[in-house]
Amino acid sequence: MAVYQHTYQHYAGVTTPLWSRFLILPRYAFQGVFQSKLFTGLFAICFAPLLVMTILIYFKHNTTALAAFGLSVSDIGFNINGFFFRVFTNIQTGFGFLLTVIVGPVLISRDLSNNALPLYLCRPLTRTDYVIGKMSVIGFLLSLITWVPLLLLFFFEAYLEGASWWWENLFIARAVLVVSWAHIILLALLATALSAWLKWRIAASGALFAVFTIPTPISIMVNEMFSTNLGTLIHPSFVLNLLMDKLFRLESGMLPDWMVPPTWSLWASLIVLALICVGLLSLKVRAYEVVK
Amino acid sequence: MEAVINIPISQTAKESVTAEQMIVFEDVSKFYGEILGVNRVNLQIAPGITSLVGPNGSGKTTLMNLMTGLIQPTRGRVKVLDYSANDPEIFFRKVGYCSQFDSFPAGHTGYEFVYSYLRVHGYAKNDADRMTARAIERVGLTEAAKRKVAGYSKGMRQRIRLAQSIAHQPSVIVLDEPLNGLDPMARAEAIRLFRELADEGLHLIISSHILHEVNKMSDRVIFIKEGYIKAEGEVQGVRNELEEHPLQIVVRCDQPSFLATKLFAEPHIVEVHIHDDRKGLFVKTRNTDKFYDLLNRVVVTSDLNIETVATVDNDLNAVYHYLIGARQEGE
Amino acid sequence: MNAVAIEAPTLGSGWSLWRRQIAGILRLEIKKNFLSKRALPMYLLAAIPVVIMMMLALFDRGMRRGVRTNFAEAMIVFSNLHEGLILRTVIFFGCAWIFMNLFRGEVVDKSLHYYFLSAVKREVLVVGKYLSGLIASCTLFLLTTAGALFFLYLPRGVQANLDYIFNGPGWAQITDYLGITILACVGYGALFMVIGLFFRNPIIPALFVYGWEWLNFLLPPMLKKISIIHYLHSLVPVPVNEGPLAIIGEPTPQWIAITGMLIVTAIVLFLASMRIRRMEIHYGGE
Ligand SMILES: Nc1ncnc2c1ncn2[C@@H]1O[C@H](COP(=O)(O)OP(=O)(O)OP(=O)(O)O)[C@@H](O)[C@H]1O
Ligand SMILES: [Mg+2]
Numbered sequence: 001m002a003v004y005q006h007t008y009q010h011y012a013g014v015t016t017p018l019w020s021r022f023l024i025l026p027r028y029a030f031q032g033v034f035q036s037k038l039f040t041g042l043f044a045i046c047f048a049p050l051l052v053m054t055i056l057i058y059f060k061h062n063t064t065a066l067a068a069f070g071l072s073v074s075d076i077g078f079n080i081n082g083f084f085f086r087v088f089t090n091i092q093t094g095f096g097f098l099l100t101v102i103v104g105p106v107l108i109s110r111d112l113s114n115n116a117l118p119l120y121l122c123r124p125l126t127r128t129d130y131v132i133g134k135m136s137v138i139g140f141l142l143s144l145i146t147w148v149p150l151l152l153l154f155f156f157e158a159y160l161e162g163a164s165w166w167w168e169n170l171f172i173a174r175a176v177l178v179v180s181w182a183h184i185i186l187l188a189l190l191a192t193a194l195s196a197w198l199k200w201r202i203a204a205s206g207a208l209f210a211v212f213t214i215p216t217p218i219s220i221m222v223n224e225m226f227s228t229n230l231g232t233l234i235h236p237s238f239v240l241n242l243l244m245d246k247l248f249r250l251e252s253g254m255l256p257d258w259m260v261p262p263t264w265s266l267w268a269s270l271i272v273l274a275l276i277c278v279g280l281l282s283l284k285v286r287a288y289e290v291v292k
Numbered sequence: 293m294e295a296v297i298n299i300p301i302s303q304t305a306k307e308s309v310t311a312e313q314m315i316v317f318e319d320v321s322k323f324y325g326e327i328l329g330v331n332r333v334n335l336q337i338a339p340g341i342t343s344l345v346g347p348n349g350s351g352k353t354t355l356m357n358l359m360t361g362l363i364q365p366t367r368g369r370v371k372v373l374d375y376s377a378n379d380p381e382i383f384f385r386k387v388g389y390c391s392q393f394d395s396f397p398a399g400h401t402g403y404e405f406v407y408s409y410l411r412v413h414g415y416a417k418n419d420a421d422r423m424t425a426r427a428i429e430r431v432g433l434t435e436a437a438k439r440k441v442a443g444y445s446k447g448m449r450q451r452i453r454l455a456q457s458i459a460h461q462p463s464v465i466v467l468d469e470p471l472n473g474l475d476p477m478a479r480a481e482a483i484r485l486f487r488e489l490a491d492e493g494l495h496l497i498i499s500s501h502i503l504h505e506v507n508k509m510s511d512r513v514i515f516i517k518e519g520y521i522k523a524e525g526e527v528q529g530v531r532n533e534l535e536e537h538p539l540q541i542v543v544r545c546d547q548p549s550f551l552a553t554k555l556f557a558e559p560h561i562v563e564v565h566i567h568d569d570r571k572g573l574f575v576k577t578r579n580t581d582k583f584y585d586l587l588n589r590v591v592v593t594s595d596l597n598i599e600t601v602a603t604v605d606n607d608l609n610a611v612y613h614y615l616i617g618a619r620q621e622g623e
Numbered sequence: 624m625n626a627v628a629i630e631a632p633t634l635g636s637g638w639s640l641w642r643r644q645i646a647g648i649l650r651l652e653i654k655k656n657f658l659s660k661r662a663l664p665m666y667l668l669a670a671i672p673v674v675i676m677m678m679l680a681l682f683d684r685g686m687r688r689g690v691r692t693n694f695a696e697a698m699i700v701f702s703n704l705h706e707g708l709i710l711r712t713v714i715f716f717g718c719a720w721i722f723m724n725l726f727r728g729e730v731v732d733k734s735l736h737y738y739f740l741s742a743v744k745r746e747v748l749v750v751g752k753y754l755s756g757l758i759a760s761c762t763l764f765l766l767t768t769a770g771a772l773f774f775l776y777l778p779r780g781v782q783a784n785l786d787y788i789f790n791g792p793g794w795a796q797i798t799d800y801l802g803i804t805i806l807a808c809v810g811y812g813a814l815f816m817v818i819g820l821f822f823r824n825p826i827i828p829a830l831f832v833y834g835w836e837w838l839n840f841l842l843p844p845m846l847k848k849i850s851i852i853h854y855l856h857s858l859v860p861v862p863v864n865e866g867p868l869a870i871i872g873e874p875t876p877q878w879i880a881i882t883g884m885l886i887v888t889a890i891v892l893f894l895a896s897m898r899i900r901r902m903e904i905h906y907g908g909e
Contacts, residue, residue: 360740361739362736362739362740362903362904363903363905364901364903379744380741380742380743380745381636381640381742381743381744381747382742383742384740384741384742384743388740389740391736391740393736395732395733395734395906396732396734397651397655397729397732397734397737398655398659398661398732398734399654399659400654400655404654408647408650408651408654409651409737409738409741411646411650412644412647412648412651412738412741412743413644413647414634414635414640414643414644414742415632415634415643416632416643423632456737457740460742
């Protein structure tokens with residue numbers, strides 16, 4: 001064919017920057033996720049506790065509104081403090097877990113069972129981009145119901161209380177951020193790792209539940225039998241809860257004192273779990289597998 | 293609904309075959325919820341190679357799954373050699389099905405895959421070994437048989453599934469696009485194998501998109517479109533039945549536009565295309581006799597010079613084109 | 624008409640055929656599900672109680688209640704471990720995994736049609752698959768129980784153990800615990816096979832069962848009877864204290880527990896066969 005007859009031209013326009021390429025995955029994932037009425041409903045319910053929180057904070061500071069109900073500030077039996085925020089952070093991360101159980105397992109399972117990984121990876125998208133893209137689905141969803149609204153409420157409360165409360169309670173904001181992100185990263189990693197290994201998405205949901213239920217009797221039994229606190233470390237849910245207590249500067253009520261390991265070991269156990277997930281992901285997220 | 297064109301396969305052959313040797317569909321319909329799979333299928337299929345031809349989504353796989361009991365008909369009845377798939381213990385001694393699912397139980401080598409399911413049939417170790425070796429040899433995969441299926445190429449997977457479906461020596465073999473992914477040599481081999489099996493008196497039901505191969509190997513064709521059987525019978529027979537269906541004719545002449553204006557006036561002409569080089573045209577007519585009459589008259593009454601007149605051949609491609617309406621690409 | 628050039632060997636019929644077919648299914652299933660890499664998490668799960676008992680037997684340091692020297696105390700520890708960890712966790716989750724996967728796993732792998740295209744009655748297929756799950760789970764969890772028992776006895780020394788086993792209550796205890804393990808596999812296996820077959824999303828019923836079984840001690844005696852752990856619980860040789868809140872129902876006699884479990888299994892296999900008989904192959908849905 002003569003050169004002048006070549007009419008084919010490849011795309012020469014601008015492309016999205018490489019660093020933001022992974023965002024394509026959550027964008028499409030959200031379309032699918034919110035098609036499910038069940039999920040959309042649950043997601044809406046996730047905001048209910050936040051609404052309750054807002055109302056509580058509002059009334060706590062608004063004597064005239066209280067008076068309308070014939071109440072005074074002293075009638076309200078709670079304080080807006082670390083404990084208050086801890087309770088709600090706990091509720092929100094609990095919801096986050098449920099959302100992850102619903103959304104997480106489809107993330108990679110579907111691509112694997114439909115042999116879609118090669119399709120992704122043959123485009124300018126690296127394995128890391130792919131995994132980060134998938135994790136960011138959970139990251140965005142959980143951010144929306146955890147640290148973003150909780151911090152806003154913290155600012156709201158600080159605004160109502162004044163500067164001294166702000167400075168005294170800044171640790172609450174830090175705790176909210178750290179706890180939320182610990183949950184987000186851990187849940188996103190667990191969900192992607194499990195869904196990469198289990199083609200059946202329902203099995204992946206089950207496994208996510210199992211990671212948070214099977215260790216309960218094991219860790220208590222190990223602690224009891226060996227009178228040690230190391231058993232606590234194998235249970236991510238215990239670990240997260242203990243960390244939450246520490247960060248919100250509260251006494252731990254869930255486990256007796258002797259079962260509580262030092263803080264650094266709590267962090268270490270989470271990091272080990274995260275590394276295991278990363279390892280599992282890097283073994284499985286591949287364009288092809290060599291079969292021996 | 294259009295009438296089904298039902299051409300008796302060479303009359304004598306059909307009469308000598310009893311119901312015990314036929315595959316019979318009696319008014320079979322299958323709906324997937326609202327979606328039509330196949331509708332009101334009535335078929336009687338005698339031994340030999342029967343090809344199932346139709347565009348994507350026309351219901352070929354549905355028909356085959358119905359035949360083998362992988363799905364149940366919404367209405368109607370399917371009998372294969374007078375057996376029903378609801379009694380698998382007897383039925384699947386007679387029937388082998390190579391489905392379109394390109395998937396395997398985890399962790400087997402090609403040999404183990406074929407062998408294991410023979411054991412499930414109930415064959416003893418020695419028999420199963422012998423039958424496995426023979427089936428794998430027939431598809432020409434003996435060398436790769438000891439490797440894991442998960443590491444096979446597409447054509448190898450296709451072949452090992454073929455081996456699995458014929459290993460228990462059934463008398464009816466249903467094959468869903470068995471030539472998919474095979475290289476030209478393997479295709480020829482496979483077709484030879486099918487021919488061989490058919491000559492042994494087996495039923496082979498084969499779906500395929502590659503028309504010239506269907507043309508070459510089939511004793512009979514079934515055309516299916518949008519869930520309806522459009523025609524069935526021998527390729528030639530089907531073609532003859534289509535007399536009143538449009539026929540394509542190519543005319544090479546010096547004044548194609550002039551001829552075209554004459555042709556347009558006639559009601560039996562369906563379509564006229566003038567060739568790009570303006571040295572000929574392409575005509576589609578419903579009535580060939582009238583067309584040739586007209587052509588004669590035009591030649592006599594004008595100074596039109598005709599170089600050639602040719603009908604597009606009576607092969608399957610043409611039949612497919614008429615019945616199904618979709619142009620075959622790359623043929 | 625000459626149908627086939629080389630006649631296929633005859634298969635026969637009836638029980639002898641079914642026996643061979645079931646053997647064929649077992650062969651395939653066990654190789655595919657239990658002797659492969661994908662079974663690894665299950666082996667790890669099954670090893671946990673053994674490892675715990677081993678540590679207990681080997682390391683004296685910091686033992687709270689002196690289990691190494693005080694056998695009565697060790698027995699109590701073991702009975703708690705057996706019920707809390709082996710029955711309610713390891714066997715529960717193990718059986719859930721094994722039995723729900725029997726058919727679902729094949730749908731996910733898109734390989735169920737190979738069975739449906741074999742000359743096997745679907746009833747025989749159900750029995751074969753159930754047996755394969757049972758054999759695998761029993762083997763695995765009997766090893767778990769036996770291993771844990773081994774390390775329970777180990778610190779007492781050979782002579783004391785022989786004495787305890789052959790002249791004391793030891794033998795009866797061992798057979799009881801092993802028997803309970805088998806019954807647990809039978810019961811949970813049947814339950815999860817049905818859940819896996821009848822629910823599109825079996826996680827929810829499975830979680831419900833999990834909660835139900837854990838809260839069993841709170842249930843009134845009538846409701847207790849519709850749970851698997853209740854029957855297993857009434858069979859254990861060393862009673863487990865269920866805590867102050869427990870509602871004590873009278874334990875069910877051994878023979879009722881066992882025959883009940885077997886009848887339930889028969890019903891479950893029947894239901895599963897009904898389900899499988901009408902099952903169509905559609906792999907798209909997952
Ligand atoms: N499980 C199903 N659920 C819903 N619709 C289905 C299902 N299976 C097939 N169909 C529909 O039935 C029709 C016939 O499908 P079928 O698979 O039989 O086509 P086919 O002729 O085999 O096509 P191809 O040449 O692409 O293999 C199609 O419209 C298809 O969408
Ligand atoms: Mg098809």
